[in-house]
Amino acid sequence: MTTISYLGSRYQVRSGESALDALVRGGANVPFSCRRGSCQTCLMRAVAGEPGPVAQRGLRQELVETHHFMPCVCHPTEDLTIEAPDLSQLLLTAMVSGVRRLDDRVVRLSLETERVLECRPGQYINLYREDGQSRSYSVRGLVDEDYFVEVDVQRVPGGAFSAWIHEGLQEGDTVKVQGPLGDCHYRPEDDGRPLILIGTGTGVAPLHGIVRDALRQGHTGGIWLYFGAREAKWLYAHEELTALAAQGVSYRAVVLEGAGDQGATERGALLQGDVVTRAFAEHPDASRAVVFLCGDADLVQRARCEAVLAGARRDSIRADPFESEVAAPPRDTQIIEGIEPDPELWEALGRGPKLRAILEDFYTEVYQDERLSPFFHNVTRERAVDKQYSFLADMFAGTKDYFGLKPFNAHHWMVISDELFDYREAMFERHLRRHQVPEPMIRRWAHLHELFRREIVKSRARGLFLEGVEYHLDRFQEEVVTVAGLCDGCSAELLVGDTCRLHVRTGQVYCQRCDAAAAE
Known part of the structure; x- marks a missing residue:
């Protein structure tokens, strides 16, 4: 019988039992969801011992190389010492090579990483502060042409992280980055198909990069880029995007308010209305199109729905919604x-x-x-x-x-x-x-x-x-048995009056004999 050591306790793994089953049976408060290796929620890192190749199947190569594995599909053949995943090992050091202010709300950050990141425009990186806080930012530049990894960062009212970038970062500073991540980018097999790109705010930055990438690869289909904003003054990259017309790109700047105002018309032809409505009014049949969506999460969700209604294939809708760090309540x-x-x-x-x-x-x-x-x-x-x-x-x-x-x-x-x-x-x-x-x-x-x-x-x-309150159920609590039954861990009889451990979400109950042994 093999043993798993975790956070000072030891857990015996029974025949046919997964490492996750042994941990849960023993009362370890570990995260899990699917229990079959689909979601990777239970990810752990092996400090000693080999979890086996099956427990690492489907993980990114850098996770495999740093001994991460999924306990839910791990049936250990030797003792393991494990710990919570350590993603800090996946971080790279980058030097800030430029902080360029584009307007009152947006700066363009240029980063030189310690080794070249094979980033594609539309993918994203995670940027870390010294205190471990991180945010995700979409890549706009072509690394093999621009050399630097470039991201546009919009200042968020009350946002400490964006304030740190806008006010605290200077050329020559070093930061930690992780990536590239995501699949919202142009692919060679997209050639010849219509490209529909819709974005708001700094979501237009990766879309601009995707267009440049497509043009560089000789894309032969039509390209339509839609940039939406409330007012013309928020079209921060309007001049750069207008220049794409010379390369055959159909660029539409769509504002909700004031398209005909003098200040707006001085920036070139603007359309008034909703950017998603405009895009799919012009493309009622998107069955052949590749649709790229970046920016505000609500807009991206609405555009996804309209793309599906217009017949876009699911594998041809690529999205990068800018979600808030604060988890939203149900809608x-x-x-x-x-x-x-x-x-x-x-x-x-x-x-x-x-x-x-x-x-x-x-x-x-x-x-x-x-x-x-x-x-x-x-x-x-x-x-x-x-x-x-x-x-x-x-x-x-x-x-x-x-x-x-x-x-x-x-x-x-x-x-x-x-x-x-x-x-x-x-x-x-x-x-x-x-x-x-x-x-x-x-x-x-x-x-x-x-x-x-x-x-x-x-x-x-x-x-x-329930009634606007979120109740987290991934936890154990002690209960007194009121109806006799069997332990879900070892099938021992649970008698009325016995004390058991109940996993609140799954409803599984465990007897006291299934408790983890104390650490040596």
Whole structure:
């Protein structure tokens, strides 16, 4: 029997048990979500011992090289000493080679890293202060042409990090960076396809870089760049972007207010209105397009939805939303209230029977899928079908009879990436086509699912929201057994009056014999 040492305690790993199972059974308060290696929430680092290649499958190479692994798929064959992930080992030192003020709100930061970063415009880096605080910034420049890694940083009112960059950083200072990260960039296979780029604020910086990258690679399709702002004065890179017209780029500057004001017209032709509405009014069919979205998270989400409605393929929508560091409360109640019934689609589904048939086929595949099935631990396929049927029937028919968990709370503990969300949606759309749902209706259905992306996609687990209060359930608490049962760790009998440990989120109970031994 192998042993895991963690934070001064030792945990015995039983036959057939994963390292994560042993830690949880022993009462270790470790983060986890899918328990099958999909989400990487339980990531740990091996200080001594080898976790094995299966426990590192799918990790970035730098994580493998620094001995990180996933306990949920680790079945150790030797003793391990482990610790929380140490991502500081992935950081590079960079020298600030330039801080250029572009206007009252934006500075352009140029960084020279200790080794060349193979950054593509549209990817992002994490910039760290000495106190360990970090923020993500999108790369705008072409490193092989511009040499430096360039990011545009907008000052956020009350933001200590952006204030540090605007006021504290000077040429010659050194900082730590991590990256490049993200996949919102141009690819050779995009050649010949229309490129639609939509951004606000400093989100236009990576979009500018993506356009330059496409032009450098000889892109032969059309390119449309939409830059949205409230007023003309916030179009901080307008002159640079206007110059792209000479290279065949269709540039649209769209402001919500004052397009005809004298100060605005002096900056060149401006359009008035909503930038997302303008973009998809000009591109009602985006089925062949590659869509790039950067900037304000609300705008990016809205543009994603419109792109899906216009027929853009999910693998052709590349986004970099600038999310706030403060986790947002659920918005699904407001989203649901804004959804109009779709009687045409409801009739096409036979007012229910065809919807159930689609869901039964879909969830049969989900429960066999190694990436999606882990999120349905202890949930029967029939229950999953029933819950989804009730929710979708309510949306399409407009009956407002659904009283189950809304999307945020139903997924609050699940760590799901944008890529995994798209993977699930692509699978679902394949089933819609197998059941011969008309393509315009598939787009409307996909649009409805897309409305809830921000309620579902997250990089860390959230708590359950009840009456506006978030309750974090990833914890243990002691309970006195009131109904006899079995320990979920060792199957020992739990008698009425026994003290047990309850994992609040999963509902699993463990007897006192499953407690971790004290450290030596």
